[in-house]
Amino acid sequence: MALSNSEFVVERSWKINRSTPLRWVWSHARRNLWWIIGLFIGAFGNALFAAQVPVVTGQAFEAVKAGDKNGLWWAALLIVGGQFLRAFVQLLRNFSSEVIGQRLERDVRDELYTSLLGKSMAFHDSQPTGDVMARATNDVREMNLMLNPGVNLVVGSAMFLIMPLIASPHPQLLVVPILYLVFYGLLVWHYLRQLKPVTTAVRQSFGELNATLAEAIDGVETVKATAQEERERNRFRAAVSKWRNAFVAQGNVEAVFLPVLLLGLGQGLGFIHSLILFRNGLINVGDVVSFNGLLLLFGFPTFTAQFAYSQLSSGLAGGRRILELITTETELDENAQGYAEPMRGEIVFENVAFGYHSEVDAVQKVSFRIEPGQTVALVGQTGAGKTTLTKLLNRTYDTREGRILIDGVDVRDWNLAALRRQISIIEQDIFLFSRSIADNIGFGVPNATREQIIEAAKAAQAHDFIGRLADGYDTIIGERGVTLSGGQRQRLALARAFLTDPTILVLDDSTSAIDSATEDRIQQAIEQASQDRTTILITHRLSQIRWADLIIVIRKGTISAVGTHEDLMQQSEAYRAIFAKL
Numbered sequence: 001m002a003l004s005n006s007e008f009v010v011e012r013s014w015k016i017n018r019s020t021p022l023r024w025v026w027s028h029a030r031r032n033l034w035w036i037i038g039l040f041i042g043a044f045g046n047a048l049f050a051a052q053v054p055v056v057t058g059q060a061f062e063a064v065k066a067g068d069k070n071g072l073w074w075a076a077l078l079i080v081g082g083q084f085l086r087a088f089v090q091l092l093r094n095f096s097s098e099v100i101g102q103r104l105e106r107d108v109r110d111e112l113y114t115s116l117l118g119k120s121m122a123f124h125d126s127q128p129t130g131d132v133m134a135r136a137t138n139d140v141r142e143m144n145l146m147l148n149p150g151v152n153l154v155v156g157s158a159m160f161l162i163m164p165l166i167a168s169p170h171p172q173l174l175v176v177p178i179l180y181l182v183f184y185g186l187l188v189w190h191y192l193r194q195l196k197p198v199t200t201a202v203r204q205s206f207g208e209l210n211a212t213l214a215e216a217i218d219g220v221e222t223v224k225a226t227a228q229e230e231r232e233r234n235r236f237r238a239a240v241s242k243w244r245n246a247f248v249a250q251g252n253v254e255a256v257f258l259p260v261l262l263l264g265l266g267q268g269l270g271f272i273h274s275l276i277l278f279r280n281g282l283i284n285v286g287d288v289v290s291f292n293g294l295l296l297l298f299g300f301p302t303f304t305a306q307f308a309y310s311q312l313s314s315g316l317a318g319g320r321r322i323l324e325l326i327t328t329e330t331e332l333d334e335n336a337q338g339y340a341e342p343m344r345g346e347i348v349f350e351n352v353a354f355g356y357h358s359e360v361d362a363v364q365k366v367s368f369r370i371e372p373g374q375t376v377a378l379v380g381q382t383g384a385g386k387t388t389l390t391k392l393l394n395r396t397y398d399t400r401e402g403r404i405l406i407d408g409v410d411v412r413d414w415n416l417a418a419l420r421r422q423i424s425i426i427e428q429d430i431f432l433f434s435r436s437i438a439d440n441i442g443f444g445v446p447n448a449t450r451e452q453i454i455e456a457a458k459a460a461q462a463h464d465f466i467g468r469l470a471d472g473y474d475t476i477i478g479e480r481g482v483t484l485s486g487g488q489r490q491r492l493a494l495a496r497a498f499l500t501d502p503t504i505l506v507l508d509d510s511t512s513a514i515d516s517a518t519e520d521r522i523q524q525a526i527e528q529a530s531q532d533r534t535t536i537l538i539t540h541r542l543s544q545i546r547w548a549d550l551i552i553v554i555r556k557g558t559i560s561a562v563g564t565h566e567d568l569m570q571q572s573e574a575y576r577a578i579f580a581k582l
């Protein structure tokens, strides 16, 4: 089942049912049908050979009574042989469940990652990174553990539960095992119901703990600069306590696991029952011995159930959290069948309105038109909505009202990948990956040659400073580009944009952090780059604004003036006001 909306999808060869956590896990697990069969055969065989011991021991008692030495030998041989084979079926059981568990982890991880890549920015804005990380790592791991040892022990012990029924020496002796089974089932059901909220709380508080940690580390520079270490430490402690309390609550539920009480009771009653049948001459001594030996098999399911069902519950709680992420609706879709022609670069905004979450819209009823190949300057005070306009252009966000046409086609009708491939936006807050300089420049064009990368870097005036770095183009830069200066980062981003050769190029304040000597050279580069493409410059620099074909003045989310520099100087009060300050 494909998600209804996604910006990026990968076809899977198997169907995934995401209606409930259990069905979802099953739709992944059932691909491993042979391993599931292996698990069941292994578990059944293991229980069978475990039951063989009391049964053969009972027969040995009868042999002793009859003075049958051969029979004793046979009994001993059977037990030794049986236990030998038991080792193999046990291996089969453990191996099968381990394989299913590992594969489940792999497939779920893959599905989650793909789905995260396909989510809209509106989704990612609202999701704490640390919590997403916790789900993608620990919760996925919990699902693996749910299979092995969880399901492994559940299936293994279920087989032990039915052995006294299968191997019972007399029909009347089914009474106690059946009663035991019924009560055991009821108690486990009750146990699972109690576990569900506490294991969910454990998983959730762990996610919160991670989110707190991730945010503090991400913002460690600010924390230090404002000397708020103590407060952050207390926040972290509070999150840890919450997690610990959730764990203690789970421990409390586990501590009162009632089937343990039931075990002694069942074995006692079974013993009495078998003695009564013996006195009435319905069974012999050997039967009494085997039956009571069979009842001992209940010990395994009873003692492991506490742990196994707890693991099952934790795994399902993790699964629920992962599924929640995967199935969260996302507003954008990939639109694979959409318009995907080469772009000319005409941009038309028609009554566009958009707001993030607050009451005041960041963009209100904006209309303008940009011809192919024009260079346009967007100017306006901080917070006016300039960056937001560019994010609507490549559908980082979708408009709420009105529409944006590129080449006369609504951006929502474009094939999303084709749309974004042909629009290059150099963000205000440039993001670089902690990979080599060359990889960062070539990020949008994975098969770019080294020559093309160097050429782009030269065009962006970045070649010189790259040459001075220790490993040149192979220098690995720190996460988010922290090992570079602001101006260097901007030039790398420019090179990245030049390399993708977009039809529409947006530069968001891209030269603000560059000294005037470099700026002049970049200015030339931009002029050259803007020759045969539509270019939008968001800038406060007079030189760039003057040189634009069209200037759009934005004020509080609306357009307050449009025109050339000369027009606006004459007509617009707001524009003159901006210039007075520059």
Ligand SMILES: Nc1ncnc2c1ncn2[C@@H]1O[C@H](COP(=O)(O)OP(=O)(O)OP(=O)(O)O)[C@@H](O)[C@H]1O
Residues within 6 Å of the ligand: 125, 356, 357, 362, 380, 381, 382, 383, 384, 385, 386, 387, 388, 389, 428
């Ligand atoms: N991700 C976001 N979530 C919520 N509100 C946002 C988000 N990004 C921007 N805003 C709000 O939208 C409004 C317009 O912001 P925008 O970034 O478009 O301004 P800008 O004109 O680019 O300003 P600057 O010149 O400072 O870059 C602001 O009021 C801002 O608070």
Ligand SMILES: [Mg+2]
Residues within 6 Å of the ligand: 386, 387, 388, 428, 508
């Ligand atoms: Mg901005």
